Amino acid sequence: MSFLHAAWLKRLKPLARWVVVGAAIAFLLHTLVRHWDDISSLRISPQGWSLLLLALGVTLLAHTWAGWVWSWALQALQQPIPGSWSAPVYLQTNLLKYLPGNVWHFFGRVRALRSAGVDNGTAIIGVALEPLLMAAAALVVGIATPTHYWPLQLLSLGVVLATLSPRWLNPLVNRLGRSKTAAITASESPSPPPIQNSKFKIQNSPSPGLRHYPLKPLLGQFGYIALRGIGFCLVLNAVTPLAAIAWPSTISAFSLAWLGGLVVPGAPGGLGVFEAIALSLLQGQFSAAVVLSAVVLYRVVSTLAEALGAGLATLDQSLSSTLK
Structure with a gap:
């Protein structure tokens, strides 16, 4: 009976993903049709186009920074991966998140880490x-935005921060390292685009696992969220004047919308989910x-x-390969 229940839940899971994404897209389309006259009347000035170009540069910097901070997370797991290796791999696999399932960029990074000599368990945890x-x-940045779900935000933050501790992550690293299923999953995943710098190899791979709380990479991610938020504010400022005093609250609301797109499974790159949440959070302000x-x-x-x-x-x- 439990087997039938599990099989039924497994069938419903993909359907639930599409229901969430479909509802978000339907909400956006409804809003688009309802306010089309107002949207079509908006015009972007030459200064606005300059702001959009600046937003492009800031967002590119944010993704590059995230790739570099990823090396800090791997180093916290006792893997001597330099930022000069992790940043290009991160950038090259990033577009894979727009494929259905929203997981293929993770598979690409696991494969790159395994090819660099990182053991299976550490590669999976290092990506996750x-x-x-x-x-x-x-979540920390989003706390500044008061919502009806503020207690849930605090609870979620506590759970995530606790999950990052060595007490919880190290047993998982060891378990995944011994898991044949995980190894097969990593080896049989769809091949990502060629990763040119995957020739990097770790010499004498140390024992995996966290020796201390990953505070440095956590602080580094604040920089990523801040840069993404600044990029969004620049885009918003290109559409309508945005007072400097409104930037912190806008970045806070953006972080919650971005987080929604990150955690909802099955939404490629958070498509539809991010937009719907941002619309609901910012409509009172704009x-x-x-x-x-x-x-x-x-x-x-x-x-x-x-x-x-x-x-x-x-x-x-x-x-680099040609010069060598």
């Missing part, structure tokens, strides 16, 4: 640790037409930044 750190940073225009523009800016980052990382590695 990065979004956990991001979620913790986003008109629906302004917020909807800003989130759509930001999606374009963010995707362009990710594509540009992947292209530059691949070009850099190709040039």
Whole structure:
């Protein structure tokens, strides 16, 4: 009976994902149709285009910084991975999150780590640790935005911060390291785009696991969330004047919307979920037409930044290989 119950839940899980994403997209389309006249009347000034270009640069810097901070998380797991290796791999695999399932960028990073000599358990935890750190940073920044779910935000933050402790993560590293299923999953995942710098090899891989709380990479993720929030504020400022005093609350609301897109499974790159949450959080501060225009523009800016980052990382590695 329990087997049938588990099988039924397994079938419902993908359906639930599509229901959430479909509801978010339907909400956005309804808002778009309702406020289309206001949206079509908005115009971006030459200064606004300059702000959009600056937002592109800031968002590209945010993704590059996240790739570098990832090396700090791996180093906390006793893996001597330099930022010069982790940042290009991170950028090259980032676009894979837009494939259905929203997990293929994780598979690409696990494969790159395994090819660099990192053991299976540490590779999986090293990849999973990065979004956990991001979620913790986003929750802290998001606390400044009062919502009906503020107690849940605090509870979630406490759970995430506790999960990051060596007491919980180290047994999981050891368990995954011995798991044949995990090894098969990592080895049979779809091949990511060629990672030019995957030739990097760890010499004498140390014992995996955290020796202390990963405070340094956690603090580094605050920089990532701040840069992403600044990029969003620049896009919003291109649509409508944004007072300096409104930037902190806007960044806080952005972090919650971004977090929603991160944690909802099955939404490729948080598509639809981020936009719907941002719209609901910011409508009291700005008109629906302004917020909807800003989130759509930001999606374009963010995707362009990710594509540009992947292209530059691949070009850099190709040039380095040619010079060698």
